[in-house]
Amino acid sequence: xxxxxxxxxxPEMKIINVMCTGRIDLAFVIRAFLKGADGVxxxxxxxxxxxxxxxxxxxxxxNSYITKKLLEHVGVNPNRLRIEWMSASEGTRxxxxxxxxxxxxxxxxxxxxxxxxxxxxxxxxxxxxxKLIPYIKLVERERLRLPVKSEEAYDExxxxxxxxxxxxxxxxxxxxxxxxxxxxxxxxxxxxxxxEFLELNPSEVSKHMNSSSRQGLVRYDSNSKSYALA
Numbered sequence: 001x002x003x004x005x006x007x008x009x010x011p012e013m014k015i016i017n018v019m020c021t022g023r024i025d026l027a028f029v030i031r032a033f034l035k036g037a038d039g040v041x042x043x044x045x046x047x048x049x050x051x052x053x054x055x056x057x058x059x060x061x062x063n064s065y066i067t068k069k070l071l072e073h074v075g076v077n078p079n080r081l082r083i084e085w086m087s088a089s090e091g092t093r094x095x096x097x098x099x100x101x102x103x104x105x106x107x108x109x110x111x112x113x114x115x116x117x118x119x120x121x122x123x124x125x126x127x128x129x130x131k132l133i134p135y136i137k138l139v140e141r142e143r144l145r146l147p148v149k150s151e152e153a154y155d156e157x158x159x160x161x162x163x164x165x166x167x168x169x170x171x172x173x174x175x176x177x178x179x180x181x182x183x184x185x186x187x188x189x190x191x192x193x194x195x196e197f198l199e200l201n202p203s204e205v206s207k208h209m210n211s212s213s214r215q216g217l218v219r220y221d222s223n224s225k226s227y228a229l230a
Contacts, residue, residue: 010106011038011039011102011105011106011108011110012036012037012038012039013037013038013039013040013041013101013102013105014032014035014037014039014040014041020044020050020051020052020054020056020057021042021043021044021045021056021057021059021060021083022050022052022054022055022056022057022058022059022060023056024042024059024060024063025063025133026063026066026067026133026136026137027130027133029042029063029067029081030067030070030126030129030130030133031130033071033076033080033111033126034123034126034127034130036111037111038080038105038108038110038111039080039081039082039101039104039105039108040080040081040082041082041083041084041097041098041101042060042064042081042082042083042084043083043084043085043086043094043097044056044057044060044083044084044085044086045057045085045086045087046085046086046087047061047085047149047150047151048149049087055149057085058149058154060083061083061151061154062140062144062145062146062154062158063140064081064083065154065158066136066140066144066158066167067081068081069158069167070129070136070171070175073172073175074122074125074126074128074129074175074179075115075116075117075125075199076111076112076115076117076122076125076126077108077114077115079104079108080105080108080111082101082104084097121197121198124179124182124183125179125198127182128175128178128179128182129175129178131178131182132171132174132175132178135171135174136171139170139171143166143170144158144163144166173208176198176200176204176208177208177211177212179198180194180198180205180208180209180212181212181217181218181229183197183198184218184227184228184229185229187228188221188224188226188227188228189226189227190224190225190226190227191205191206191209191227193226194209194227209227213227216230217229217230218230
């Protein structure tokens, strides 16, 4: 694992190492980014050559699509996550892929800084994803599972307009609320302050605040014209 040098930027990378890629939890990837990794690499057996009847590498593929969508939504370059297939005997290929990924990360730049996201704002956005993971797993299991086992089918499915709409409907709104709730743990914020910090449309913030207020999650202080946790 490389470090960060003052003289020459070297990307910090996390390699997720488990017995089967099917055991890779979405939380592993998000926590790696929370700890400052510039990139996360997941390597697994070739699709169709899983050593287990569960074909866990397809679960890893599904999670990679979902994670990339989440990262992109909060402003993080989705190419910071890379998944590749190879056998244990392909040491040369592994080295080539890692060299290529390292070069790609150097080109992208340091996490957050390259995206123009403040360190505190980035941490909040990633933590909001982290807190939502149990719900995201439920959505994945019930609405985003694909019966057909092929890389082409997964690519078509997760890049379809239908899935994008479903993703926005079931996950993105809750992710926005998760970010707002974390922000309000610090202190009360006005609608304008929330929209500026999270780079959201004020009308969108108002919609979520009204809904959260009805649910008893937040309260509005008319004197300071700000929202606080209930």
